[in-house]
Amino acid sequence: MMLCFENDYSEGAHEEVLKRLIETNMEQLPGYGTDRYSGQAKEKIRKACGCPDADIYFLTGGTQTNQTVISAMLDSNEGVAAAETGHISTHEAGAIECTGHKVLTIPQKDGKLPAERLEAYLRTFYADENHEHMVFPGMVYISHPTEYGTLYTRGELAQLSEVCARYHIPLYLDGARLSYGLAADGTDVSLKDVAEYCDVFYIGGTKTGALCGEAVVFPNGNAPRHFVTKIKQRGALLAKGRLTGVQFDALFTDDLYLRAGRNAIETAKALKKAFQEKGYEFYIDSPTNQIFVVLIDEQAERLKEHVVFSFWEKPDDAHTVVRFATSWATKMEDVERMEKFL
Amino acid sequence: MMLCFENDYSEGAHEEVLKRLIETNMEQLPGYGTDRYSGQAKEKIRKACGCPDADIYFLTGGTQTNQTVISAMLDSNEGVAAAETGHISTHEAGAIECTGHKVLTIPQKDGKLPAERLEAYLRTFYADENHEHMVFPGMVYISHPTEYGTLYTRGELAQLSEVCARYHIPLYLDGARLSYGLAADGTDVSLKDVAEYCDVFYIGGTKTGALCGEAVVFPNGNAPRHFVTKIKQRGALLAKGRLTGVQFDALFTDDLYLRAGRNAIETAKALKKAFQEKGYEFYIDSPTNQIFVVLIDEQAERLKEHVVFSFWEKPDDAHTVVRFATSWATKMEDVERMEKFL
Amino acid sequence: MMLCFENDYSEGAHEEVLKRLIETNMEQLPGYGTDRYSGQAKEKIRKACGCPDADIYFLTGGTQTNQTVISAMLDSNEGVAAAETGHISTHEAGAIECTGHKVLTIPQKDGKLPAERLEAYLRTFYADENHEHMVFPGMVYISHPTEYGTLYTRGELAQLSEVCARYHIPLYLDGARLSYGLAADGTDVSLKDVAEYCDVFYIGGTKTGALCGEAVVFPNGNAPRHFVTKIKQRGALLAKGRLTGVQFDALFTDDLYLRAGRNAIETAKALKKAFQEKGYEFYIDSPTNQIFVVLIDEQAERLKEHVVFSFWEKPDDAHTVVRFATSWATKMEDVERMEKFL
């Protein structure tokens, strides 16, 4: 059988998540997220974030969450600033523009949006005599981990937060893979830090053992007015809100969210070590669950016979950058089998 | 414990659906609906519809599906015609308008859009000298069962289809509760009829034993160009497409979809009989799983102590119209317990 | 030569307006409404409205103005309430929906939106348990004169204003034909009243002697943030802002706006009298510049040979409702010539 390191959403639900879905399956619960499990899950997330007043909402997927949150928080003349490699800038099929808002791109560094570049962008914008004819930056979008698997430091988040506060625009963090960032070796960023430095963020479930589901957190009870209606309007309100509620309840019980993240990190480290020992070149140094490797095209062809992985880009005619992803579900024995093919 | 006839999405998944989710849970499958279970499910649905060339897509919820399908099929100067009581006209928080399109309302009859009224509307529109300054009707929306639980006859669907064809606009059927329509006593409308008379429709999963999921069917392979991208753009593309694929595979195995519908009909009939025998007045004669009863306010107050049901409207100061819903999950013993409170 | 009572925008500019355009034509002026004539015009309008702090903006046409103002003032989950016959509800090609917002229609009375109906609508909305799944009413739209040429009384405006204030939603008045309302016999509504009772309104130029142009007034300096950018974003910001500035400067010099309105009223009265004397039936009693007459179809055919007028609707097989409009440009001698054909 083929090995699969294609992405971090290849399996269904983490067993502890699935167990809770099964146990609660036939309970009769009210709809649209008003059930007790959704309530419980929110309480646990508030505690994990250190934000007793946080407003929390469960949505289904990442693009949907970005679209719903960003469109709800921008004024009609505003756009959202993001790294040019940000997921909303590239791979969400124009989901932000489709709500009427521009994504204002800023050059990235290691997949991140550096605070200095953001500050320079904002300063230049307001200095431009013509800025009334331009899209106003009304929000800043970052992802942690980034699309390249890299992580902000706490200092970097603090700086971004400070720049945003100075310009009175909210900082939004896309945490599709947040568990893998929080569980990474050497990071100094905790969930509480995220909640402290961001005005809104989401905790990704889909990529960490949920069948679907993302938890949007407004740490200071600062959700937009009538946010439920705005969620409904985007087609993002599940009738069976229990589906996300129960899953997040499980993910935030006994630290499952971090444990699930940790499995991805351990297996990624082992996989990375295997590549290193065989002398493979990394495209970028990622401390999380995504490993970007530069392969000679023949290597790529050969590996494809045994392993599923993702194409990333073609830097030149002879090489290919590819991505190997681990997850909450990756087995160490699969990493060991993989070593033999390197 | 309280009895619950509040709606048809109070429980989780039908046991046969859940079983398939559990069995397939740890399989490694490709994302975004390209997995084998999604493929299998589509094949079974094609067969059930009698449409070997149908294009089929799985989305998550009803409002999302309406929004995605309608916005993808309308030209920018077009709106969608619907009964004034249509779900898109009233209870979807403006999800259609939010994509830039008007819902053009036509007076309903028993919750249905009569072909004559549709024809009169279209004729009048094109006769108006000013119609270039008006929103063009570019699609017709109906639901089956309707929001009042009523059903079109095959003849009525044929007539609507004929009017639409004459004016070159597609007919779209919202089948959020389609299983309950197909399983109703006395209906002459089969799934194949729906597929024959509609240009596009969806088969509701959420209300028939899925945790979430709706199957959009373009019977003649007539999906809009790049429809996957359009789904993605609306935030409606699940990374774990397996979630809906596996569930619809189960729902279309051994006629589960109809069996699930049938349970709702049998229990609704028993409940209706109980109301009738006690002399309750029905607000509308519904052959499906929703029963609308006119209660004296004191009756309503008393029943509330034992049963959960939905408020519908207040026809006058002394009465309340309420709705009791059965579903695939309703137990006949609960209906029997209910009788004691009438 | 044919007589023409087709509408109130058949001629170009009023001679006093044209004169000012000619006089200022070769002056070098800054763009985008920052020229001195725009400034002067705003000052004169502030004075005429009795609102020294009003924010004023010049746009080009009525639909554009409605679209820009309404979309700038609504939150994304909100719609605008209007009479079902309101111009935005019917003849603006979906310009409001195209910005993502629903027009919430309320039954009209003589073309007007009665305060009681508005209040009942708002009360019912908030009483509905499901209103979180519905479009929130975020603004109220009226027109004065209405599409039927009828007028609100000061008392009616005060009532509407009071209901809006109670529900914290702004009242917006479309004044495409405001001059004809202000100049009507028997009205007790002055421009200052409009400014007092409305949160925003526009003074129509196109139909009162300007080549194009509408003046949006926020009486209390309550324009939305960055409204210039929002105007630009809708493609509604003229490079040569002087075009509207100079014209409104002329219209608000020596009461031209009212004088122009008065000519339409005088000629309409004469025309109405002529119809009355010949026993014609009016469709509605309009005190302004639009006269709606019920013609027997043969009468309509005969009149068409001599006069241009507008088709309105067909109440039955033998009759036609048509509209005759006078304007700032209508000559009394044309009314006299008209009498001969009745």
Added chain:
Amino acid sequence: MMLCFENDYSEGAHEEVLKRLIETNMEQLPGYGTDRYSGQAKEKIRKACGCPDADIYFLTGGTQTNQTVISAMLDSNEGVAAAETGHISTHEAGAIECTGHKVLTIPQKDGKLPAERLEAYLRTFYADENHEHMVFPGMVYISHPTEYGTLYTRGELAQLSEVCARYHIPLYLDGARLSYGLAADGTDVSLKDVAEYCDVFYIGGTKTGALCGEAVVFPNGNAPRHFVTKIKQRGALLAKGRLTGVQFDALFTDDLYLRAGRNAIETAKALKKAFQEKGYEFYIDSPTNQIFVVLIDEQAERLKEHVVFSFWEKPDDAHTVVRFATSWATKMEDVERMEKFL
């Protein structure tokens, strides 16, 4: 009195345009562009373009025109490709995104979009395995002259046209300053060439002697369906369509459009010569009516006392790039007065 080279829309209308407005002012004409002058103007433009079957529409301003044309021609999953310096990319306040479509930016060269870069972009897009999750390029936008006053050669237009045809996407040319491009020295691009190589373009009136107005040309009768309704929906349909019709009729009588352009070119050449003789450095070599000069900051300050010009950008702490614009209205004597200040 201050000299003014601030832009090319400082004056009102060209005298020949104004004359026609005056002559036709009191004629009673039908509305919304159905008048005889609009018809005549279209016929003259068809002749000038060599396109007897062209569909032609008059709109009011450039941003409005770009917004209306682009949104009407794109499918909902498509964006418009443009140079990163394109006007729609930068200075239209998000007017394109506001209709739901992304502007896909490609690096510019001398303000232009080179065919090779466009081709590389399109090739890469379709080669990307993930392109179903990305915004499809559905149109190409260029401007001629560009925002830097530069011009495409006929060969370059032909190449762009060929690339677009190969990928089945229309080529759209923004001709806000087209007259200045057509009248430039050394250009080999005629109006007929523009019509041959583009699928749609507009001829700018506002910057060439009209009070307002842009003429959209679909050379092959290929206007989108119901384009009038789409114009109306964007608030872009003038009730007094005569205003643009009469002006374009004048602009295309006796080659006024080219004569007006030629005046700007002659005066720009004289002004450029004056700068050159005094040793000023140009920021870019522009053959049209915009001259970009690099000033030492003190020079800029000194000049400001006598002349109005536009700030462009600040390349470093000691210099400023500024723009001097001539137009149809620029007098040679003003250029001569200007020389004294250099």
